[in-house]
Amino acid sequence: MTTTPTNSHSRFTFALLLWLLTLGCANSSVPPEGTSVTGASGGCGHFTAYRFNQARTLAVVLRVDEDQIELSDEPTEIVLGPKATGVEVEVYQFGQPAGEYFCDDVGGDPEPIAKWTVTGGSVSISRTAGKPPAHLSNATHKISAVLRNMTITHTTTGATAHFGDVNIESVWVGWIPG
Numbered sequence: 571m572t573t574t575p576t577n578s579h580s581r582f583t584f585a586l587l588l589w590l591l592t593l594g595c596a597n598s599s600v601p602p603e604g605t606s607v608t609g610a611s612g613g614c615g616h617f618t619a620y621r622f623n624q625a626r627t628l629a630v631v632l633r634v635d636e637d638q639i640e641l642s643d644e645p646t647e648i649v650l651g652p653k654a655t656g657v658e659v660e661v662y663q664f665g666q667p668a669g670e671y672f673c674d675d676v677g678g679d680p681e682p683i684a685k686w687t688v689t690g691g692s693v694s695i696s697r698t699a700g701k702p703p704a705h706l707s708n709a710t711h712k713i714s715a716v717l718r719n720m721t722i723t724h725t726t727t728g729a730t731a732h733f734g735d736v737n738i739e740s741v742w743v744g745w746i747p748g
Contacts, residue, residue: 614673617743626667659688690721710744
């Protein structure tokens, strides 16, 4: 049987389409479905707080500029979006488990394979002073944050998705990472 140019062209187009779909999935323009961000939480700096999924391949990161937002023991409610000042929330995806990516300038963690910016939703942040554990003696306070009803936008493709809610509970912050 002789293959016509049309058949050959169709097979090539189909193979190319499959390859592009596979490549697109590897670049993770949308976070994995059903991902639950209930793994380890941590914090550092002035301040950065984060929470991973159980596999440490997806993380939600909250950064607050305390010069622009005054925090107290009472929850401070902030609406997230393009007009929000003093607060930034991002979602990072890694191809393999990350360790201390957000609070360690030494290196060794994998680079993110995808990143989203939170463009909608809200965050409630409360701060408490206290004496940190000995291994965090330079921390200045502990924070808890509840991120609600987040909408995320992929930083490269512009794709948007609903991400849901994440709790970052009782993490020490307030020192320079190192």
